[in-house]
Structure formats: C-alpha cells, structure tokens
Amino acid sequence: xxxxxxxxxxxxxxxxxxxxxxxxxxxxxxxxxxxxxxxxxxxxxxxxxxxxxxxxxxxxxxxxxxxxxxxxxxxxxxxxxxxxxxxxxxxxxxxxxxxxxxxxxxxxxxxxxxxxxxxxxxxxxxxxxxxxxxxxxxxxxxxxxxxxxxxxxxxxxxxxxxxxxxxxxxxxxxxxxxxxxxxxxxxxxxxxxxxxxxxxxxxxxxxxxxxxxxxxxxxxxxxxxxxxxxxxxxxxxxxxxxxxxxxxxxxxxxxxxxxxxxxxxxxxxxxxxxxxxxxxxxxxxxxxxxxxxxxxxxxxxxxxxxxxxxxxxxxxxxxxxxxxxxxxxxxxxxxxxxxxxxxxxx
Ligand SMILES: Cc1cc2nc3c(=O)[nH]c(=O)nc-3n(C[C@H](O)[C@H](O)[C@H](O)COP(=O)(O)OP(=O)(O)OC[C@H]3O[C@@H](n4cnc5c(N)ncnc54)[C@H](O)[C@@H]3O)c2cc1C
Numbered sequence: 001x002x003x004x005x006x007x008x009x010x011x012x013x014x015x016x017x018x019x020x021x022x023x024x025x026x027x028x029x030x031x032x033x034x035x036x037x038x039x040x041x042x043x044x045x046x047x048x049x050x051x052x053x054x055x056x057x058x059x060x061x062x063x064x065x066x067x068x069x070x071x072x073x074x075x076x077x078x079x080x081x082x083x084x085x086x087x088x089x090x091x092x093x094x095x096x097x098x099x100x101x102x103x104x105x106x107x108x109x110x111x112x113x114x115x116x117x118x119x120x121x122x123x124x125x126x127x128x129x130x131x132x133x134x135x136x137x138x139x140x141x142x143x144x145x146x147x148x149x150x151x152x153x154x155x156x157x158x159x160x161x162x163x164x165x166x167x168x169x170x171x172x173x174x175x176x177x178x179x180x181x182x183x184x185x186x187x188x189x190x191x192x193x194x195x196x197x198x199x200x201x202x203x204x205x206x207x208x209x210x211x212x213x214x215x216x217x218x219x220x221x222x223x224x225x226x227x228x229x230x231x232x233x234x235x236x237x238x239x240x241x242x243x244x245x246x247x248x249x250x251x252x253x254x255x256x257x258x259x260x261x262x263x264x265x266x267x268x269x270x271x272x273x274x275x276x277x278x279x280x281x282x283x284x285x286x287x288x289x290x291x292x293x294x295x296x297x298x299x300x301x302x303x304x305x306x307x308x309x310x311x312x313x314x315x316x317x318x319x320x321x322x323x324x325x326x327x328x329x330x331x332x333x334x335x336x337x338x339x340x341x342x343x344x345x346x
Contacts, residue, residue: 001015001016001017001019001057002015002016002019002062003015003016003057004016004045004048004051004053004057004058004062005053007045007048007062007064008048008049008051008052008053008237009047009048009049009112009227009234009235009236009237010048010051010052010235010236010237010306010307010311010313010316011235011307011311012052012053012055012307012311012312012313012316013048013051013052013053013054013055013057013058013313013342014053014054014055014056014057014058015057015058016043016057016058016060016061016062017040017057017058017059017060017061018035018040018060018061018062019061019062019064020061020062020063020064021063021064021066022063022064022065022066022067022087023066023067023068023087024067025067025085025175025176028063028065028067028086028140028173028175029140029147029173029175031061031063032044032063032140032142032173033145035060035061035063036142036145040060040061041058041059041060041061042060042061042062042063042142042170043058043060043061043062043063043342044063044065044116044173045062045063045064045065046065046086046087046113046114046116046117047089047090047112047113047114047117048113049111049112049113049117049227049237049238050113050117050120050121050237050238050338050339050340051237051339051340051342052237052313052316052317052337052339052340052341052342052344053313053342053343053344054313054342054343054344055312055313055314056343057343058342058343059343065086065087065114065116066087067085067086067087067088067116067175068085068087068088069084069085069088069176070082070083070084070085070088070093070096071083075180078182078183079180079181079182079183080102080180080181080182080183081135081178081179081180081181082097082102082178082179082180082181083176083177083178083179084115084176084177084178084179085115085116085175085176086114086115086116086117086173086174086175086176086177087114087115087116088114088115089114089115090108090111090112090113090114090115090117090118090123091109091110091111091112093105093115094106094108094109094110094111094213095109095213097179097181098209098210098213099210101183101184101185101209102181102182102183102184102209103181103182103183103184103185103186103187103188103209104132104133104179104180104181104182104188105130105133105179105181106187106188106209106210106212106213106216107125107126107127107128107187107188107192107195107212107216108123108124108125108126108128108129108130108216109212109213109216109217109220110216110217110220110221110225110226111123111125111238112226112227112238115177116174116175116176116177117174118130118134118177119131119134119137119155119157119162119164119174119177120162120164120165120174120340121160121161121162121165121338122157122158122159122160122161122162122165124159124160125216125220126191126192126194126195126216126219127190127191127192127195128188128191129157129159130177130179131152131155131157131162132188133179133180133181134152134155134157134177134178134179134180135151135152135178135179135180136149136150136151136152136177136178137149137150137155137164137172137174137176137177137178138150138174138175138176138177138178139172139173139174139175140172140173140175141171141172142170142171142172142173143171147175150163150172159242159243159245159267159273160242160338165340184209185208185209185210186206186207186208186209187206187207187208187209187211187212188206189204189205189206190202190203190204190205190206190207190212191203191204194219195212195215195216195219198215198218198219199211199212199215222300223298223300223301223304224236224298224299224300224301224304224306225238225301225304232306232308232309233298233299233300233301233304233306234306235306235307235308235309236298236304236305236306236307237304237305237338237339238304238338238339239276239303239304239338240303240304240305240320240337240338240339241276241280241303241320241323241324241335241336241337241338242276242335242336242337242338243273243274243275243276244273244274244276244279244333244334244335244336245267245271245272245273246271246272246273246274246333247270247271248270248271248272250332250333251264251272251274253331253332254274254279254331254332254333257330257331257332258282258331262274262278263275263278274333276303276327276335277301277302277303279327279330279331279333279335280297280302280303280323280326280327280335281302282330282331283323283326283327283329283330283331284326284330285297285302285322285323285326285327286302287299287300287301287302289323290319291308293308293311293315293319294307294308294309294310294311294312294315295307295308295311295312295315295316295318295319296308296319297319297323305319305320305323313344314344317344317346320337320346321346323335324346
C-alpha cells in the first residue's frame with residue numbers, strides 16, 4: 001500500500017487503495033478510463049502541495065501525474081506560446097522561462113507542485129495569477145471520454161478558483177497547459193507592495209525578470225513558503241484559507257467589529273478582499289499558535305498551517321476549525337479552505 005503522506009507536502013494522508021504513476025499522456029488517459037470503467041473513485045495527484053488527505057487514505061485509484069514535455073511556439077506580436085505537460089515541475093518551468101527572458105510567470109516563482117495543477121485553483125502570488133497568461137488548457141473530459149482544448153474564456157477563472165475546481169470538480173484531467181509569454185527581459189508590472197520594496201521599484205514599474213524571480217524567492221523563503229526540508233514551517237499546503245471577498249456592507253460590519261481600520265484590496269464588482277491573515281491574527285491566533293501541538297500555525301506566516309512532525313489530518317483540521325470558528329465569532333466572516341480536502345470536511 002502506498003502511503004499518501006509520502007506524496008503530500010504536509011506529510012499527511014493514509015494509504016491509497018490503488019496507486020498508479022503515469023509518465024506518458026496515453027498512460028494517464030488509460031489509467032483514468034480504466035478506473036472510471038471500474039467505477040473506482042479517482043484522485044489525480046501532482047506535487048500534493050494543495051491536498052489535505054484523510055488519515056484513512058483514499059478508497060480508490062490515486063493517479064500520480066508524472067508526464068513530461070515543454071514546447072515553445074512563436075505567437076502573434078512576437079510573443080511565445082509555452083505548452084507544458086501536466087507533470088512538469090512548476091518551478092522548473094518558471095526558472096526555464098525566466099532564464100530564456102520570457103516574461104509573465106516570474107511572480108509565480110517558488111510555488112510548489114506541477115504545471116497541471118496551476119489552472120485548478122488559478123495559482124497566484126505577488127499580484128499575478130496564471131489566468132493572465134494561460135491561453136488554453138488541454139484536458140481529458142471524463143464525462144465524454146474525449147480530449148479537448150478549453151480556451152482561457154471557458155476556464156471560469158476567478159480568485160483561487162476555476163471551472164476545474166468549482167463548477168465541475170473532477171470532470172477534467174489536465175493534460176497540458178499553454179501560457180502566452182512576452183519576449184522581454186523586463187517583468188510584468190510589479191503589483192505587490194512588499195515585492196516593490198524588495199526590488200526598490202515603484203508599484204506598477206517593471207524590473208528584470210530574473211530580479212523579480214530572486215526577489216519573490218527571497219520573500220517566500222522568509223515566510224516559509226518555499227519547500228525546504230530544513231524548514232519545518234514549509235511543511236504545509238501553503239495558505240490554508242483564501243482571502244474572503246466581501247461586499248462593502250459586509251466589510252463595514254467587519255470594520256465595526258474590529259473598531260479600527262481593516263486592510264482591504266479592490267476585488268472588482270464593488271467588492272473588497274480582506275487578508276485572511278489579518279483576520280486570523282486579530283481574532284487571537286498569532287504565528288506559532290497551537291504549539292507545542294503537532295499541528296500549528298507556522299512561526300513565519302499566519303495563513304500556513306503546518307505539520308510540525310507527527311501530526312494527523314484530524315489534528316490539523318481541528319486546528320483549522322478552531323481558527324475558522326474564532327474568526328467567525330470575532331468578525332462574522334466564515335473563512336474557506338484553499339486546499340482540496342480529500343475524504344474530510346472542515
Ligand atoms: C509552501 C507552499 C507554498 C504555496 N504557495 C502558493 C502560492 O503562492 N499561490 C498558490 O496559488 N498556491 C500556493 N500553494 C499551493 C500549491 O502549491 C498550488 O496550488 C499548486 O498548484 C498545487 O500543485 P500540485 O501539483 O501540488 O497539486 P496537488 O496538490 O497534487 O493537487 C491539487 C488539486 O489539483 C488536482 N490536480 C492535480 N493535477 C491535476 C491534473 N493534471 N488534472 C486535474 N486535476 C489535477 C488534484 O486532484 C487536487 O484537487 C503553496 C503550497 C505550499 C506547500
């Protein structure tokens with residue numbers, strides 16, 4: 001039996017009933033088809049960096065996506081289309097395009113996992129998200145048993161979500177993703193205050209793509225947000241909660257409960273995004289909360305829940321519930337989990 005704890009960055013999760021690793025696209029499709037034909041539940045597994053798996057494990061077929069391949073093609077306006085197989089390591093892809101002076105992915109440096117998972121939750125960081133540069137996602141559709149190409153407009157991208165995560169979870173197997181990048185040694189505009197100050201540029205300015213990558217990696221390391229076996233604070237699933245998007249009326253209620261200014265960012269459509277980390281801290285859950293328990297808040301980043309060694313998924317979720325309930329009691333806002341929960345609920 002394969003223990004899923006060995007395949008998740010949290011180091012949590014019980015055994016898979018069946019575990020299949022696939023390194024070719026045809027094998028990936030065959031494995032999904034066979035499991036579907038047998039009526040077996042399927043869990044697609046990339047780097048396991050956004051998964052919280054039950055201590056009991058998974059009662060079906062876990063398909064570990066290890067397909068490889070990166071293709072480059074000239075696109076309109078001197079841009080370049082980079083098509084990446086689902087199983088490619090994400091940060092290797094970012095490092096390669098940055099080294100090739102292609103702009104568009106540099107702010108997404110250091111995010112763990114595989115390329116095929118990036119459209120699932122519309123991966124984003126430091127002011128940018130993959131939806132800005134994805135032109136198409138090639139999928140195997142489990143409903144029709146056909147492959148097809150879904151253009152960006154069909155992917156239902158929104159903040160940390162997509163068609164693949166929200167509207168039709170589990171229907172599509174991502175086979176490859178195409179990103180349209182600019183042939184430019186200068187980055188996308190810097191849209192994140194902390195990154196701008198790290199780079200010594202103004203908000204909205206551009207910097208060298210390599211400088212942005214290094215700046216992002218430095219900030220991420222300070223927060224325990226790059227995988228590092230020597231840093232127990234990186235044994236997480238990244239941010240455990242998404243930043244709540246509120247109407248102005250809801251925001252006013254939060255500000256009244258806080259009896260002071262609450263940070264906010266424009267989220268479009270007359271709504272605002274409030275940092276979940278701020279709400280958690282101001283509800284009384286600071287960095288390191290939960291210690292000496294084995295599941296606790298990272299000592300570097302309030303949004304990351306970590307397995308400090310010897311934790312269980314049940315213990316991690318108990319902590320997550322305590323935090324969610326505490327924030328709700330303090331501010332009337334219910335935080336939503338960001339990772340995919342497998343066999344468990346919050
Ligand atoms: C230290 C740390 C920092 C992080 N920082 C960020 C960040 O800054 N921004 C951010 O957005 N995320 C962040 N994350 C979360 C995570 O890295 C991303 O969501 C990543 O894209 C997940 O990739 P993965 O291959 O590990 O996916 P997995 O965890 O293996 O899977 C995640 C989900 O995608 C599904 N899936 C995986 N591959 C496929 C496929 N080929 N087809 C269909 N479904 C698939 C899985 O079934 C599951 O539902 C962080 C995580 C960690 C541990």
